[in-house]
Amino acid sequence: MSTKPYVVLARKWRPKTFADVIGQEHVTRTLSSAIRSERVAHAYIFSGPRGVGKTSIARILARCLNCEQGPTDTPCGTCASCLDMDDSSNFDVIEIDGASNNSVNDIRDLRGNVKYGPSQHRWKVYIIDEVHMLSTSAFNALLKTLEEPPPNTVFLFATTELHKVPATVLSRCQRFDFKRLSLDEITQSLETVCAAEGMEIEPRTLQLIARRADGGMRDAQSLLDQVISFSEGRVIHEDVIQALGMVEDGILLRVIQAIAASDRGATFREARMLAAAGIDLGEFLLQLADGLRTLMLLKIAPDGSLCETTQEQLEELAPLAGSFEEDDLLRMLSLLGGRIDSLKRASQPRLNFELILLRLASMSRSLQVQDLLSSLAGLPEDSLGQHTEKKKP
Numbered sequence: 001m002s003t004k005p006y007v008v009l010a011r012k013w014r015p016k017t018f019a020d021v022i023g024q025e026h027v028t029r030t031l032s033s034a035i036r037s038e039r040v041a042h043a044y045i046f047s048g049p050r051g052v053g054k055t056s057i058a059r060i061l062a063r064c065l066n067c068e069q070g071p072t073d074t075p076c077g078t079c080a081s082c083l084d085m086d087d088s089s090n091f092d093v094i095e096i097d098g099a100s101n102n103s104v105n106d107i108r109d110l111r112g113n114v115k116y117g118p119s120q121h122r123w124k125v126y127i128i129d130e131v132h133m134l135s136t137s138a139f140n141a142l143l144k145t146l147e148e149p150p151p152n153t154v155f156l157f158a159t160t161e162l163h164k165v166p167a168t169v170l171s172r173c174q175r176f177d178f179k180r181l182s183l184d185e186i187t188q189s190l191e192t193v194c195a196a197e198g199m200e201i202e203p204r205t206l207q208l209i210a211r212r213a214d215g216g217m218r219d220a221q222s223l224l225d226q227v228i229s230f231s232e233g234r235v236i237h238e239d240v241i242q243a244l245g246m247v248e249d250g251i252l253l254r255v256i257q258a259i260a261a262s263d264r265g266a267t268f269r270e271a272r273m274l275a276a277a278g279i280d281l282g283e284f285l286l287q288l289a290d291g292l293r294t295l296m297l298l299k300i301a302p303d304g305s306l307c308e309t310t311q312e313q314l315e316e317l318a319p320l321a322g323s324f325e326e327d328d329l330l331r332m333l334s335l336l337g338g339r340i341d342s343l344k345r346a347s348q349p350r351l352n353f354e355l356i357l358l359r360l361a362s363m364s365r366s367l368q369v370q371d372l373l374s375s376l377a378g379l380p381e382d383s384l385g386q387h388t389e390k391k392k393p
């Protein structure tokens with residue numbers, strides 16, 4: 001057995017140059033040209049969902065600025081500065097986790113250090129991750145530094161919650177909004193990783209992992225790690241579905257069919273079967289929401305151009321689109337949106353799960369109710385219930 005420690009894929013495959021970064025071209029292109037034209041700002045803030053490359057790009061920018069061949073937008077990867085970056089021993093690149101160093105004293109320490117400037121390389125780079133976690137007084141202390149930025153020092157802030165960063169700080173930063181990655185971007189990247197690592201995994205399995213990662217590359221890579229360790233050499237699609245707590249598309253389709261037919265009996269039977277199978281019920285509702293969302297996008301654009309799913313799933317779902325009205329799907333999605341989180345906290349998750357599915361099966365009836373109302377509108381007033389009620393003594 002190898003004694004080498006296993007390096008997780010997210011770490012092993014962390015991009016080292018702008019060209020390696022997937023899906024954030026709007027950011028890398030602007031930063032590249034800022035470096036080439038020597039117009040690097042004193043402070044940047046990178047905002048966006050977790051695991052889409054914010055910290056990776058911050059590290060690449062630090063690499064670009066301090067590479068001995070640079071500043072360059074294509075760092076060499078072989079000089080002392082680049083190599084120091086590889087094993088996180090570059091003294092002039094200081095990474096601070098905003099979540100655990102959020103007090104005013106932490107920022108005072110930082111301000112004390114800032115005035116010394118870079119020690120070995122050209123630039124001193126401060127990377128503060130989760131910067132929104134800083135306390136108000138820490139932000140105020142930081143602001144003083146940003147107001148009078150020391151030369152050759154650049155601040156790179158990353159946050160998943162931009163709205164929690166004070167406007168006074170934001171106004172002193174150049175801001176980049178990172179995007180969630182597309183299904184294709186993640187799938188292709190996973191394919192590259194698997195090919196390089198000599199792993200054989202079916203494309204549909206990689207698509208499944210990509211779908212589950214919901215736009216985050218780091219999550220996708222962690223899931224792939226999980227799948228590899230679970231599979232002991234041979235990755236079987238069905239095993240992956242089980243390992244990720246998901247259900248097969250066939251089961252999902254049956255549930256959607258039962259809901260489409262407003263068949264509460266069939267819906268309940270499926271719900272009971274799913275709960276008994278011990279799957280992650282919250283995860284199933286996410287899959288269901290994803291399926292209903294695809295149906296809604298098919299209603300809006302029947303050619304499937306808005307959908308982000310596999311061709312296989314698209315072909316399965318397309319025939320069902322006619323069974324729903326757009327309004328029904330909107331109401332179902334908003335019901336699911338509100339219930340998925342509360343299911344995780346529920347004391348009776350199984351009961352809640354069954355109720356949610358039954359509600360969905362009872363909801364796809366706006367058409368029938370509307371038909372009923374319009375037929376009632378044609379009836380004489382006396383035949384309506386409330387009138388008979390009033391006649392009672």
Ligand SMILES: [Zn+2]
Pocket residue numbers: 066067068069075076077078079080081082
């Ligand atoms: Zn270099």
